[in-house]
Amino acid sequence: MGNPHFLAIPYPILGHMNPLMQFSHILAKHGCKITFLTSDENYNKMKTTSIIGGKGKIMESHINLVSLPDGVNPQDDRKDVAKVILSTKTTMSAMLPKVIEEINNINCDNKISCIIVTKNMGWALEVAHQLGIKGALFWPASATCLVSFNSMESLVEEGIIDSQNGLPKKEEIQLSTNLPMMEAAAMPWYNLHNAFFFLHMMKEMQNMNLGEWWLCNTSMDLEAEAISLSPKFLPIGPLMGNEHNIMGSLWQEDETCLEWLDQYPPKSIIYVSFGSLISIGPNQFIELAHGLDLLKRPYLWVVRKDKGDNEVKNSHPNELKGNQGKIIDWSPQKKILCHPSIACFITHCGWNSTIESVCNGVPMLCWPFFSDQLMNKTYICDVWKVGLGFEKDENGLITKEEIKKKVDELLEDEEIKERCLKLMEMVVKNKGEGDNNLNKFINWAKE
Missing domain, CATH: 3.40.50.2000 (Glycogen Phosphorylase B;)
Structure with missing residues (x-):
């Protein structure tokens, strides 16, 4: 046949x-x-x-x-x-x-x-x-x-x-x-x-x-x-190749960010993306913007036009000083995660994002919202131990101080980085x- x-x-x-x-x-x-x-x-x-x-x-x-x-x-x-x-x-x-x-x-x-x-x-x-x-x-x-x-x-x-x-x-x-x-x-x-x-x-x-x-x-x-x-x-x-990401192209991917990443040394950039379904709301958006600023590190942040985040972005230009960051509408994520300049990934822990991080040895900061994301966070933080979670305050917000604290902690943790590389090698095998x-x-x- x-x-x-x-x-x-x-x-x-x-x-x-x-x-x-x-x-x-x-x-x-x-x-x-x-x-x-x-x-x-x-x-x-x-x-x-x-x-x-x-x-x-x-x-x-x-x-x-x-x-x-x-x-x-x-x-x-x-x-x-x-x-x-x-x-x-x-x-x-x-x-x-x-x-x-x-x-x-x-x-x-x-x-x-x-x-x-x-x-x-x-x-x-x-x-x-x-x-x-x-x-x-x-x-x-x-x-x-x-x-x-x-x-x-x-x-x-x-x-x-x-x-x-x-x-x-x-x-x-x-x-x-x-x-x-x-x-x-x-x-x-x-x-x-x-x-x-x-x-x-x-x-x-x-x-x-x-x-x-x-x-x-x-x-x-x-x-x-x-x-x-x-x-x-x-x-x-792992399905690892850069097979044509057809649906990604329903939204124009911003390839200019790859040239921007090229200007930075290895493991220096914080990548932030919450996938295709999630909108974080205006108060949380502002906390995240301030948290990224407090870090005084370069970041690449995906803020999507179709999710209302863009209205927040436009109404709070002062929140986004952007002196060390780049904000894009939609990203060629696979290419970003295998770029040497990426230090860590602030992620909603969707499975596609999780697998792509693991395959590139990128440590994760877990910000799950719903569906299978909390289960994936359990694996990332407690089973594989290749990432950290954020704690919310009494209002259910992840504060700018918490964002700074966890990102700093992750980037200074050599054991997590080592486990990321080991897990990557195992999975690629x-x-x-x-x-x-x-x-x-x-x-x-x-x-």
Whole structure:
């Protein structure tokens, strides 16, 4: 049989589209055919950048783009996660079988052999199951995070969490004897305080278990205990290359910062970015600006136009003296983190950012907000010990003094720096095993 044809279906947000697109590029390099399905809204955004060539093909690759409406009306609030999840599921699941049929008619000699989905798109594995097509889950967070979702049912049965909203009845939760004890608040469904999301994920896990493989951008040295808990886990990480960051280009990346970084000595710059979903609010923004100023060190700070942070930035020009800093709208993060001048990373602890830091030996200052970020912080600070967390004051703010204190402490801690380099070496060595697992997956899809 020829090379497999994968239909990749990410949940239409950046933190899912980027890693699945990156993985699609890797599969394409192995000669696989890829059809990448996104929402009409994102497809139209991609068309305005240079990444789509003629006939909906992504530049310089074997990836075809197709789109479906997600059913969210223009006047609806896309920040309403429940609305987007339900609307996407209802609208797209009804149309997916017809799309698959159309794709297969065009590719008679190479029909879709496997559907790969990310979280919240488990319904597509149900469709695949009904059509007799193989299915796999590409998980955009850590293996431990997936274990936590897969444990929800047993945690309910054991009376550790509430069956209706997932709120814990204990202060700490240990998902398995070999996994670290974690604050209950670190469970990825907890900090959303959202009964909808908890019940949705209970159902979602049933669908995701239809996937024969759970592909994770992780490695044995990072999460051996979690990976050993299910035979479905296939660690294919670290996905390290600078594969074309297609979704990053929905926002123009500011490449000028790389030349700016070139002017500085090794390990001198503080890099600050909170990913694609987070806005920190005006008071915290001002504290952070003052904290960076107090450090008297050069910094590179990503302040995004679309998140309201920009209004704060423009209304407080005095807060941003910028005499030693550079502020940009969106960054080519992979290139930044492997730049020799970066000393540390103030991060929201999203999994993509965490893996990119680990692969470059960059120590982290953890500023998690929600979802899996608190769990990742536990690994960064307590398990791998390659970073420090911030403490909030009585008003829930991380003060400028706290920012200065922790950054100074991290940059003076030689043991953390040493552990960062050791972890980097270990994880980079794991790449061979990740590649073997990738080949195993491609061969399985061929069968």
